[in-house]
Structure formats: structure tokens, C-alpha cells
Amino acid sequence: MARNFLTIALPKGKLLIDSLEALTKIGIDCEDVSEASRKLVFPLEKSQAQIIICRPTDIPTFVEYGAADVGFVGKDTLLEENKDVVELLDLGFGYCRFVVAMPEEKVPPLLPEGTYDLSALNHQRVATKFPRVAEEFFRQQGMQVLPIKLHGNIELAPRVGLSEMIVDIVSTGTTLKQNKLVEVAPILEATTRLIANRVAYRMKYERINELTEKLRQIV
Incomplete structure (x- = not known):
């Protein structure tokens, strides 16, 4: 060739x-x-x-x-x-964004600067298509999580008790709202x-x- x-x-x-x-x-x-x-x-x-x-x-x-x-x-x-x-x-x-999201009734408390206190999520389970991205984000926060890799229906995991949170890609955030999930931390833009x-x-x-x-x- x-x-x-x-x-x-x-x-x-x-x-x-x-x-x-x-x-x-x-x-x-x-x-x-x-x-x-x-x-x-x-x-x-x-x-x-x-x-x-x-x-x-x-x-x-x-x-x-x-x-x-x-x-x-x-x-x-x-x-x-x-x-x-x-x-x-x-x-x-x-364009899309990586975020951490949780059920709205379980979101962590807000810190004085207006961000969520993620410390309560240490050693918790996170459902995601992107375990490497999720682990690296929490590692940078000085935390460890247990990734559970899924290939679809990520938003379902915390609603049925499979995980405490998700790491996923969002564009508009509509899917999160429909599943009563709240974005608690941005990770990166892609x-x-x-x-x-x-x-x-x-x-x-x-x-x-x-x-x-x-x-x-x-x-």
C-alpha cells in the first residue's frame, strides 16, 4: 500500500x-x-x-x-x-460531560463554598461504563470507590440498590432528572x-x- x-x-x-x-x-x-x-x-x-x-x-x-x-x-x-x-x-x-450523580434523597451535604461534601462517598459503589475514569477521579480526591461496570441503564443502578452513585456522561441532564438523580460533582468535559x-x-x-x-x- x-x-x-x-x-x-x-x-x-x-x-x-x-x-x-x-x-x-x-x-x-x-x-x-x-x-x-x-x-x-x-x-x-x-x-x-x-x-x-x-x-x-x-x-x-x-x-x-x-x-x-x-x-x-x-x-x-x-x-x-x-x-x-x-x-x-x-x-x-x-461535546459531553462526565459527572457523579446520586438519588436526590441521598445527596451529601453542601460545603460553605457551595460544592457537595464527597467524603461520605468514600468506599462506596459506583455504577459506570467508565470504571477507569471513575477510579481516577476519586483517587484525585484521596478516596477509593468500588466500580461496578455496566453497559447500559446506568441510571437504574442507584434506584435499585446496586450502587450508591453513578459516573456517567451527560449532555443536557434530562435523563438524570427523569430518574430523580442529582449531579453532585463534575469530572471533566469531553x-x-x-x-x-x-x-x-x-x-x-x-x-x-x-x-x-x-x-x-x-x-
Whole structure:
């Protein structure tokens, strides 16, 4: 395969449309790329590239092992998967927040500065899709928690006694309110990032750098 040929991994789901729009803006023809297709690999001969569509949580793995030269992935996934890749650019779309939330009747007391006293949550159970992120946040607070990894319905866990709290991603907070949960601590904000395989970044530096700079201009 040509030295300047790029394999670009894009995430299925809500980030795919924004990812394709960004690539189109910088001159990569993505007209035939669609999640509705059964295809997972889309050759783009004119652009000397191909796009592969993956589950968002798998993209750091595809990039780390060189199955893709570059990928678009949420910072949330990047932190949780902790793969050995190069983070090149904050693409700015796909904004969300990590928060700690609890049932409204069990929230800890407020401190004088207006934040919740999290000390009561030490050694408690936290339901989450992101155990690494949760543990690291509480470690920075000098606390330990017991993560319980779930793949969906995170908000249900404290309502049925599986955990005392959750760590999850929120966009508007509507789902928390519907499940009578209250945000008690922000953790971090996340957006979509451009990442690269370390070997490909050296071997295909000019092509990857050109892609990065073009994307930087439209961010």
C-alpha cells in the first residue's frame, strides 16, 4: 500500500455524521460512506484513503495496533481505553460531560463554598461504563470507590440498590432528572479527538500532518 495512503477509523453512531462532515469540508469525498450500508470498509481512491467504521470503544484499539492510521474518537473513550496512541487535535464536536450523580434523597451535604461534601462517598459503589475514569477521579480526591461496570441503564443502578452513585456522561441532564438523580460533582468535559498510530505518525508524517492542519483550520 502506498506510503501516503491513509486508513481512517470513524465511530458508528451520533459522531459519524459530524466526522464525515469534517472530512468532506477538507476535500475528502465521503459521499458514499454511510452507516446504513452493510459495508464497514469504504475505499476512497481519489483521496488515497479508506474509511473503516467501528464501534467507538474499539477505535483506540484499531489505531494502536495499526489497523487504522488515524481515527476520530471521543475523549471519554480515549481516557477509558488508555491506549498507546498519539492525540493530535481536539475536533470540537460531540461535546459531553462526565459527572457523579446520586438519588436526590441521598445527596451529601453542601460545603460553605457551595460544592457537595464527597467524603461520605468514600468506599462506596459506583455504577459506570467508565470504571477507569471513575477510579481516577476519586483517587484525585484521596478516596477509593468500588466500580461496578455496566453497559447500559446506568441510571437504574442507584434506584435499585446496586450502587450508591453513578459516573456517567451527560449532555443536557434530562435523563438524570427523569430518574430523580442529582449531579453532585463534575469530572471533566469531553469532545471528539483526532488520534494516530505512533508508527504511522512517523512513517506517514507528511500526510497525517496535512490532514491534521486542514482539520485544524475548520475547527
